[in-house]
Amino acid sequence: MIIRNFEYLLALNKERHFARAAAECHVSQPTLSAGIKQLEEDMDVLIVKRGRKFEGFTPEGKRVLAWAQQMMEDCVRLKRELHELREHGMQGPFRLAMLPATSAISSVLSIAFSEKFPDIQMSTETGDVTQLLHAVRNGGVDVALTYIDEPMTDGLDAFALYRERMFLFTSTDAGEADRVSWADVAALPLCLLRSAMPRSAELQLERASKMIYTDSTAVLAAHLNTGRWSTVLPQSLASTLPSVSSLRAIAIVKPVEQANVGFVTVKSNPLPAAVHAFMEMAHSPEMVSAIRAMLTAYQKFRVKSPR
Structure with missing residues (x-):
């Protein structure tokens, strides 16, 4: 199909007259009529009610018209983005x-991303899942990196990036085990980093005997340093933990021992140029290697592989 034929269709809808629509498109009336006829053949539907004059669109034609409008808007947006990239490179705010x-x-x-596109004005913020999804939906941020195990609400899209396990990090006697149940974890004094687990994992610890939540990794580290407090973290955060000789990473057994992490954006096809570039960069070989390294950081705590 030729995009120009969609332009003819939109002009006809605007002018409601074949001759005026042709003049609007700077073509002859036979050229416009032939373009719309070709569109009907491509779609295998009758689009325009034909008589001695324009009589309107068929029901199928109205659907084609709606799609034509969307396609033309997408083309205009694409041309604008390509022009900006060509003239100015990737720039502007990215949240x-x-x-x-x-x-x-x-x-x-x-x-x-900041180093690859120095004209990008990068900003970051943290929040819980609800806050992040609200910010994406309302245009407060461009991309959120969050848990994506729950179905996305209307208007949002999720794109998987990696999957990781939840681990118990402890210096207590539980550190001699090679795996541990959620019930055993809940029996320990826990200092937990807020929004560091998916909601399904948090529910496993609702009956924990002693639990402190904190927003501070320094507070978390201080508790772990005592040797009396433990924590549960995804494996990618192991690199942020203090080097305590007795600290061990213990794999937690099912259920909800793993979580999917990915990008959430406003549903858009195509994605905005900066969002597309960011997610494309995240899947580059260099970034995949860097992410893999962070996902294996827990190994320095000498965890044994689960059976």
Whole structure:
């Protein structure tokens, strides 16, 4: 199909007259009529009610007209983005939101993106899942890196980036085990980083005997340093933990021992140029290697592989 034929259709809808629509498109009336006829053949439907004069659109034609309008708007937006890229390169504000659980990975991505596109004005913020989705939906941020195991609400799209396990990090006697149940974890004094686990994992700890939530990694580290407090974290955050000789990473067994992490954006096809470039960069070989390194950081705590 030729985009020009959609322009003819839109002009006819605007002018409601074949001759005036042709004049609007700077073509002859036979050329316009032939273009619309070709569109009907391509779609295999009758689009225009034909008589001695323009009589309107068929029901199928009205649907084609709606799609034609969307396609032309997409073409205009694409041309604008390509012009901006050609004339100015990637620039302007770019806002990335993240969970505390994804902050280590997000930091690697934001640094790389800022260095690749120095004219981008990068900003980051953290929040819980509800806050992040609200910010994306209302245009407060461009991309959120968050848990994506729950179905997205209307108007949002999710794009998977990686999957990781939840681990118990402890210096207590539980550190001698090679795996642990949620019930055993809940029996320990826990200092937990807020929004560092998916909601399904948090529910497993609702009956924990002793639990403190904090927004501060320094507070979390201080508790772990005592040797009396433990925590649960996704494996990508292991690199942020203090080097305590007795601290061990213990794999947590099912259920909800793993979580999917990915990007959430406003539903758009195509994606805005900067958002597309950011997600494309995240899947580049360099970033994949960097993410893989962060996902294996827990190994320094000598966790044994689950059976």
